[in-house]
Amino acid sequence: MLTTVVFDADETLLDLRPAVTGALVAVHEEMRRLTPAAAGVSLADLESDWGAVFGERSAAPVQEIRRAALARSLARVALDDHLDEVAALFFARRFSLTRPFPDAQPALAALRRQWTLGYATNGNSRTERCGLAGEFTFELYAHDGGLPKKPAPEFYAAVARAAGVPAAQIVYVGDSPEHDVLGPQRVGMAAVWLNRRGLPRPAGLRPDAELSTLAELPDLLTELCGQLNPSGWPAGLGPPR
Ligand SMILES: [Mg+2]
Incomplete structure (x- = not known):
């Protein structure tokens, strides 16, 4: 799950x-x-x-x-x-x-009730300098401790280690088809493509879901859980805690 x-x-x-x-x-x-x-x-x-x-x-x-x-x-x-x-x-x-998009913090607040939230970037947008301090259970920055950038598999392995769960329990959300969809999927994560600008979907890209705003993310993740568990939730598991 x-x-x-x-x-x-x-x-x-x-x-x-x-x-x-x-x-x-x-x-x-x-x-x-x-x-x-x-x-x-x-x-x-x-x-x-x-x-x-x-x-x-x-x-x-x-x-x-x-x-x-x-x-x-x-x-x-x-x-x-x-x-x-x-x-x-x-x-x-x-x-x-640097500011969060208006849909970012409401989505994080809604998701936090049920999900563990992480932040993982190739860049230098430190949460405390960009209006996102305290929003995440863990944060990863490429090059900290020699971590290679996305889409290196080592990056996503570090994400799973930081989360403390197997890759199959993680859904990655981002705007880059290569970094945030294909890379995570290669290591067994689910991936949601955030397509804010309505770009055509690149050939061969098969995100587990696509959305145009983070406002849709809480409901979409609930749906995605249902699709990934088509037989329904076994006793004791259920949708995300
Ligand atoms: Mg990006």
């Missing part, structure tokens, strides 16, 4: 995009304050620097990728020496602007 719900962080519980955009706007303003040459650099250039570095080093810690991307942006206008202060500005703004 399912007992444990584990959430991805960014773009699942956390509305990261406005925070990153706001932080890049601050960096862009600071660059233009430091040198007139930065007038020739656009916000799109800063975003493309992240994309380029991420493409080269996707397995690296996200803070390192961001720092390398900022270094690339600063190098466009010979501001290389300002990396430390600009990175500090970026991260301060990114964390101060």
Whole structure:
């Protein structure tokens, strides 16, 4: 039976995009304050620097990728020496602007009555810096203690260890088909694809369920339990505690 719900962080519980955009706007303003040459650099250039570095080093810690991307942006206008202060500005703004989606905390509150709740991310969205402190029984961050990123099987094995239950008792919820559906399913977890933007389902993706908002999650999980236990609940087991 399912007992444990584990959430991805960014773009699942956390509305990261406005925070990153706001932080890049601050960096862009600071660059233009430091040198007139930065007038020739656009916000799109800063975003493309992240994309380029991420493409080269996707397995690296996200803070390192961001720092390398900022270094690339600063190098466009010979501001290389300002990396430390600009990175500090970026991260301060990114964390101060990061908010949970409006549907996140009501869903967590409803689920907490029956489920063990976990948080497992490839990124650096620490719950205490993103408005989610105290919401979870356990939290996992890639690169803590050498933990490889999703979709490495070791990541999901660490999730099960942290939960203290077999993979078959865990349902993973997240926005990434590869990281939050295929990866968990490969190790025997159930997986719910959170498709907030109504994207077409990728070929071959078969989530145990798909939803567009976390508001649907409590009822959906109750249904999912029924589907995964088609003969009904044996005495003493029942839907999630
Ligand atoms: Mg995500």
